[in-house]
Amino acid sequence: MTSLDVGTAEAVEGVNAAVAMDDVMQKIAEHKGCGTSGGSGKASCGSGAGQGDLPTEIWEKVKNHPCYSEEAHHHYARMHVAVAPACNIQCNYCNRKYDCANESRPGVVSEKLTPEQAAKKVLAVASTIPQMTVLGIAGPGDPLANPEKTFKTFDLISRTAPDIKLCLSTNGLALPDHVDTIAGYNVDHVTITINMIDPEIGAKIYPWVFWKHKRYTGVEAAKLLTDRQLQGLEMLTERGILCKVNSVMIPGINDKHLVEVNKAVKSRGAFLHNIMPLISAPEHGTVFGLNGQRGPSAQELKALQDSCEGEMNMMRHCRQCRADAVGLLGEDRSAEFTTEKIMAMEVDYDLESRKAYQEKVEEERVAKVAAKQEELATLAGAASDIKLLIAVATKGSGLINEHFGHAKEFQVYELSTSGAKFVGHRRVDLYCQGGYGDEDSLETVIRAINDCHAVFVAKIGGCPKNDLIKAGIEPVDQFAHEFIEKSAIAWFKAYLDKVNSGEIEHQERGDAEIRQGALINAA
Amino acid sequence: MTLKIIASQCTSCSACEPECPNVAITEKNGTFVIDPKKCTECIGHFDAPQCAAVCPVDNTCVIDNAYPRYQAPA
Numbered sequence: 001m002t003s004l005d006v007g008t009a010e011a012v013e014g015v016n017a018a019v020a021m022d023d024v025m026q027k028i029a030e031h032k033g034c035g036t037s038g039g040s041g042k043a044s045c046g047s048g049a050g051q052g053d054l055p056t057e058i059w060e061k062v063k064n065h066p067c068y069s070e071e072a073h074h075h076y077a078r079m080h081v082a083v084a085p086a087c088n089i090q091c092n093y094c095n096r097k098y099d100c101a102n103e104s105r106p107g108v109v110s111e112k113l114t115p116e117q118a119a120k121k122v123l124a125v126a127s128t129i130p131q132m133t134v135l136g137i138a139g140p141g142d143p144l145a146n147p148e149k150t151f152k153t154f155d156l157i158s159r160t161a162p163d164i165k166l167c168l169s170t171n172g173l174a175l176p177d178h179v180d181t182i183a184g185y186n187v188d189h190v191t192i193t194i195n196m197i198d199p200e201i202g203a204k205i206y207p208w209v210f211w212k213h214k215r216y217t218g219v220e221a222a223k224l225l226t227d228r229q230l231q232g233l234e235m236l237t238e239r240g241i242l243c244k245v246n247s248v249m250i251p252g253i254n255d256k257h258l259v260e261v262n263k264a265v266k267s268r269g270a271f272l273h274n275i276m277p278l279i280s281a282p283e284h285g286t287v288f289g290l291n292g293q294r295g296p297s298a299q300e301l302k303a304l305q306d307s308c309e310g311e312m313n314m315m316r317h318c319r320q321c322r323a324d325a326v327g328l329l330g331e332d333r334s335a336e337f338t339t340e341k342i343m344a345m346e347v348d349y350d351l352e353s354r355k356a357y358q359e360k361v362e363e364e365r366v367a368k369v370a371a372k373q374e375e376l377a378t379l380a381g382a383a384s385d386i387k388l389l390i391a392v393a394t395k396g397s398g399l400i401n402e403h404f405g406h407a408k409e410f411q412v413y414e415l416s417t418s419g420a421k422f423v424g425h426r427r428v429d430l431y432c433q434g435g436y437g438d439e440d441s442l443e444t445v446i447r448a449i450n451d452c453h454a455v456f457v458a459k460i461g462g463c464p465k466n467d468l469i470k471a472g473i474e475p476v477d478q479f480a481h482e483f484i485e486k487s488a489i490a491w492f493k494a495y496l497d498k499v500n501s502g503e504i505e506h507q508e509r510g511d512a513e514i515r516q517g518a519l520i521n522a523a
Numbered sequence: 524m525t526l527k528i529i530a531s532q533c534t535s536c537s538a539c540e541p542e543c544p545n546v547a548i549t550e551k552n553g554t555f556v557i558d559p560k561k562c563t564e565c566i567g568h569f570d571a572p573q574c575a576a577v578c579p580v581d582n583t584c585v586i587d588n589a590y591p592r593y594q595a596p597a
Contacts, residue, residue, distance in 0.1 A: 085534075085535065085536040085537050085538075086536050086537050086538035086541075086577075087536065087538060087579060088538070088577070090579060096534045096536055096579040096580065097532075097534050097580060112535075140536075141536055141538065145538065146537070210538075210576055210577045213542070213569050213573060213576075214569075214570065214571070214576065215571070215576040215577070
């Protein structure tokens with residue numbers, strides 16, 4: 001890769017890299033928790049809805065970043081531009097030949113863009129979606145295997161849309177070579193995918209890496225990769241750049257090992273750890289898809305996330321989105337912004353109206369937090385060991401504002417006497433699909449939220465209501481268009497009252513399925 | 524002989540293009556092609572052809588038997 005490192009890289013090297021570094025690092029080191037209030041151990045990042053005990057500098061960096069703050073992801077949108085098609089490693093869960101517009105997973109795009117097209121697209125999206133605050137480069141290959149295209153894109157966007165946060169996601173192999181350039185562009189969020197720190201395990205995940213003009217295989221390849229990843233992570237955190245570590249949970253290969261990975265990345269200053277389920281289906285044509293390697297169940301995933309949570313902030317709201325995704329994390333509006341459409345668009349980038357819109361969003365957030373705190377206060381003094389999950393149909397803004405049949409996913413909250421904590425989401429097929437196959441779709445939904453005691457919706461029809469009750473999941477529609485957490489706490493309080501009075505008996509729920517198939521976009 | 528890229532298997536990811544020491548690879552009609560006049564199979568540059576080493580799809584950058592093997596200048 002060294003032959004590519006010239007040009008833009010050297011031009012910006014070192015600029016601003018050292019600004020108040022020690023101060024920021026000290027703040028990161030001191031900060032405990034991630035804006036959470038209550039809950040056992042360390043809650044998922046930002047799930048406490050506000051700044052909490054986060055230092056102001058860190059809060060400023062994450063508060064509008066949907067991928068770094070669970071709370072922000074209800075309100076703010078991101079986009080990825082697919083300017084980086086080349087990759088320098090091969091992973092057994094990736095097949096670069098696969099390209100389908102209905103598929104939502106990393107490494108997949110419908111069309112690649114030049115840096116100039118990408119810059120135009122960012123302006124077009126930012127003008128249409130004022131809550132779009134973050135631009136990421138995540139592939140479809142590796143951004144740092146395409147350094148000229150990646151940094152050219154950052155350069156163009158930082159000139160035309162200076163309010164947009166820049167971030168990138170990398171496998172880390174080339175990272176140590178580019179850390180100073182990354183710092184020079186004020187990219188202050190970098191995600192590294194680290195699936196192992198033991199090369200023996202790595203050899204089962206990575207068939208090869210390409211480094212310094214040579215293809216390495218087996219344990220040698222994995223050793224090279226892990227050394228470079230950890231070195232890159234240390235270099236970034238030394239410079240005060242926030243690092244998120246993504247890990248793919250592969251049952252039987254690295255599931256238990258990820259606890260060790262968690263410790264290793266935490267000790268090197270990673271801010272957030274995102275353990276994601278393996279996406280693996282034969283039709284993807286990946287090595288794991290073809291050899292029958294399964295992904296984890298919802299319970300297995302949550303157990304691993306919970307066991308790492310005492311160590312550091314865990315991300316549980318990742319949607320494993322495409323390298324050209326646009327919109328809130330739970331939605332994908334990329335089809336509205338194809339190259340053909342954006343090139344025809346007249347773009348008026350109005351920084352002021354974007355600011356005004358985002359101020360509105362902040363008011364909404366403050367109201368939501370206040371409502372939750374108020375409700376939480378009424379729970380004070382209640383003593384119970386009961387912990388249960390609920391599913392919520394939402395279109396965003398932290399509200400219960402989606403019809404059961406229209407939900408493409410459900411957000412899952414864990415309720416206990418310490419409050420409501422976001423613990424994940426479940427993708428589901430559209431239940432309403434034009435009047436056919438409804439029975440099967442409902443079964444799919446029930447399998448996806450089978451570990452939940454209740455499902456909160458804005459509206460639900462009579463038939464699915466009865467089927468849910470039969471499956472032991474209570475449909476709750478009396479909190480339509482109200483705040484999720486406030487409503488969940490109110491419902492939980494009533495649930496505890498009923499258990500205490502003997503009206504109902506609390507029962508544990510079973511496991512749930514993590515959906516693997518293609519995301520079908522709503523018409 | 525030179526290498527060639529099997530167009531039907533090329534993902535057009537562009538990884539090979541900058542690796543070629545002879546600047547023999549360019550994009551044409553959505554996939555990448557190797558100029559047989561420029562390709563030296565990386566002899567004299569690297570131990571193995573770079574396009575094949577970095578290509579994400581096995582057996583896509585392959586020896587083209589339509590041409591004689593490259594002879595390094597004496």
